Amino acid sequence: MKTKALTSMQSAVDIVLSSPHPDNKVAASLFNETTTLSQTNFWPQIILDKLGTAIRIGDSSGTVHAEVNCLLHFPEKTQGAEIAITDPCCPNCAKNISESGIKTVYIDHKGFQKDFAARRGEEFKNMSLNILAHAGISIYEINRKEQSVSVIHEPEKDYVPAEDNPIEILPRLDLTIPTKDDLKKLIQSVTVKHPFWGCALAVNDDGKIFSLIASTHTAIGFLEEDFTNQQKTEIHPYPQNPEKKYNYHLTPLNRLLFGATRHNLHLIDGMVWTSLIPNARELVNFVGAGFSKLNIGEKKPYAKESALEGLLTLENSGIIEVTTL
Numbered sequence: 001m002k003t004k005a006l007t008s009m010q011s012a013v014d015i016v017l018s019s020p021h022p023d024n025k026v027a028a029s030l031f032n033e034t035t036t037l038s039q040t041n042f043w044p045q046i047i048l049d050k051l052g053t054a055i056r057i058g059d060s061s062g063t064v065h066a067e068v069n070c071l072l073h074f075p076e077k078t079q080g081a082e083i084a085i086t087d088p089c090c091p092n093c094a095k096n097i098s099e100s101g102i103k104t105v106y107i108d109h110k111g112f113q114k115d116f117a118a119r120r121g122e123e124f125k126n127m128s129l130n131i132l133a134h135a136g137i138s139i140y141e142i143n144r145k146e147q148s149v150s151v152i153h154e155p156e157k158d159y160v161p162a163e164d165n166p167i168e169i170l171p172r173l174d175l176t177i178p179t180k181d182d183l184k185k186l187i188q189s190v191t192v193k194h195p196f197w198g199c200a201l202a203v204n205d206d207g208k209i210f211s212l213i214a215s216t217h218t219a220i221g222f223l224e225e226d227f228t229n230q231q232k233t234e235i236h237p238y239p240q241n242p243e244k245k246y247n248y249h250l251t252p253l254n255r256l257l258f259g260a261t262r263h264n265l266h267l268i269d270g271m272v273w274t275s276l277i278p279n280a281r282e283l284v285n286f287v288g289a290g291f292s293k294l295n296i297g298e299k300k301p302y303a304k305e306s307a308l309e310g311l312l313t314l315e316n317s318g319i320i321e322v323t324t325l
C-alpha cells in the first residue's frame with residue numbers, strides 16, 4: 001500500500017490549508033484498497049451556529065480532530081483501513097484509531113517540524129505511539145519529497161494485542177424499528193457493569209439492527225493491571241487527574257462511536273445511552289458525528305466536573321437534547 005499511502009498523504013496535504021482552525025490546521029486521509037476519505041479538523045456547523053468558535057465546551061474545544069472526522073464519516077468499515085495524517089496524532093485520536101481497528105498509521109515528516117509538533121511531541125512519543133503500538137498498529141513516517149516511507153514502529157510478528165473487554169456487538173433479529181422501550185430493555189439486560197458504561201442500538205447498510213455494549217476500559221493492548229505499574233501512573237496518572245489532559249482509558253461514548261465505525265454500523269440518534277455524563281471531548285465527537293439526542297442514566301460526571309459543564313453548554317444551547325433514562 002506504499003503508493004496509496006503516498007497519494008493519500010498528498011490528498012491530506014492538499015486540503016490542510018482549508019481547515020477552519022486558525023492555528024492548528026490538520027488533515028487526514030482514511031483509506032482502504034478502494035476508498036479514500038480526506039478531511040480536516042473542523043467545527044460542527046451546529047456548534048458554529050449556536051456557540052461560535054471561541055467558547056469552551058467543558059475542558060474541550062468545539063473542534064473535531066481531523067482523524068476523528070475521517071473515522072466518523074468513512075463510508076465503509078474502518079476495520080483494517082489505514083490513515084495518513086499531516087501531523088503526529090494526539091493520544092485521544094490514537095485511542096480512537098485503535099478502537100476503530102485501523103491497522104496502519106502514516107505521519108507526514110513535515111508534521112514533526114511544526115510548532116504544534118514541538119508542543120505536542122512529548123505527548124506523541126510518550127502516549128500516542130505507545131497506544132498505537134499496543135494495539136498492534138504499524139506506524140510510518142512519510143517523506144513526500146523523497147517519496148519514501150520509513151518505519152517508526154512495526155509490531156512483532158504474531159503480535160496479538162490484549163483485548164480483555166472488547167465492545168460487545170450482537171445482531172438483533174428481534175428488532176426492526178427500535179423504540180425507547182427496546183433501549184430500556186437493553187440497559188436492564190446488562191448485568192456486568194463498570195460504573196461508567198454505555199449501550200446503543202445501531203443499524204447497518206442493509207437495515208439490520210445491532211446492539212452495542214461498552215464499558216470504560218484501557219485502550220486495546222493494555223490490561224487494567226498494567227496500570228498498577230508505578231512508572232506509568234507517574235507519567236499519566238489514573239484515575240484521571242484533572243491536571244493531566246490525557247489518560248489511557250476509553251470511556252463508553254467513544255467506544256460506542258468507534259466500535260460502530262469499525263464495523264460500518266450507524267448508531268441511531270436517540271438510541272445511545274451512557275450511565276454517567278460522557279467527557280466533553282466525547283460529547284463534541286458525538287455532535288461532530290451528527291447526533292443530537294443523548295440518553296443518560298445519572299446526570300453526573302464520572303471523573304471530571306468539566307463533563308457536566310460541557311453537557312450543560314451543549315444542552316442549554318439546544319445542540320444536544322438530554323433525556324434521563
Ligand SMILES: [Zn+2]
Binds near residue numbers: 092094
Ligand atoms: Zn487528536
